Amino acid sequence: MSVSLLDTRLDSSDLRTEITERETGADRGFRAVALAFDDRTLAHGQVLFEAPFLGAHQEAAIAASDTPGPHRARAVASPRWAAGLPVDIRLIPGDSRAWVRFDRELPDDLLVHAAALALIVDRVIAYGMRHAGDCHPTGYDLRIHRCFRADDWILVNETYSRAFGARAFSTYTLSTSLGREIATVSQEVRFSRAGGKPWTNQSSFDNMDAAVVAAK
Numbered sequence: 001m002s003v004s005l006l007d008t009r010l011d012s013s014d015l016r017t018e019i020t021e022r023e024t025g026a027d028r029g030f031r032a033v034a035l036a037f038d039d040r041t042l043a044h045g046q047v048l049f050e051a052p053f054l055g056a057h058q059e060a061a062i063a064a065s066d067t068p069g070p071h072r073a074r075a076v077a078s079p080r081w082a083a084g085l086p087v088d089i090r091l092i093p094g095d096s097r098a099w100v101r102f103d104r105e106l107p108d109d110l111l112v113h114a115a116a117l118a119l120i121v122d123r124v125i126a127y128g129m130r131h132a133g134d135c136h137p138t139g140y141d142l143r144i145h146r147c148f149r150a151d152d153w154i155l156v157n158e159t160y161s162r163a164f165g166a167r168a169f170s171t172y173t174l175s176t177s178l179g180r181e182i183a184t185v186s187q188e189v190r191f192s193r194a195g196g197k198p199w200t201n202q203s204s205f206d207n208m209d210a211a212v213v214a215a216k
Helices: 110-124 204-215
Strands: 002-005 015-024 028-037 040-050 087-091 097-102 133-144 154-164 167-176 181-193
Touching (some): 015 110, 097 110, 110 133, 110 181
Antiparallel strands (some): 002 040, 087 097, 167 181
């Protein structure tokens, strides 16, 4: 799934999707969808569905037994870059992991949940790396591996994060509370800091944690 965000200022829970293109074949399908809140279009998405070959599917599980549950993790208390967004983020202290979910009950439509997941991931990665400065996504890739619900808790595990000059690159795996991997994400961002201070080579979750403290 590829997503192009047009407006990230959310102030309503009236999530709506519109299918603008549709193609269906014997073993694959294509949908182009627009995500809107009220009368504002927030994102355009393209989703490709493909039936897996028999015998080629392997279960992927992420160890979740040693991970504190979402109700034991610390909630992000609506910092300035996330105020008004229907996204619940629970940071796991001292670790590059977090629980996230779309904080609205969503209909049983995979396209709606895919679009909601795109908004969740954008909050966690791009704005999570904001640390006393601005962050602008330059590249974004979200690959969904199985059906899921974005209004249930999802464990985000940072697998790689590096900063080089004025750019940073991160990769993540997303799994259910039972450890079933549902998606992988990679994103490159360009950032700037007030006063020209150098960027520290921290993980994006470390920077999110610092941003939450600075926003209070």
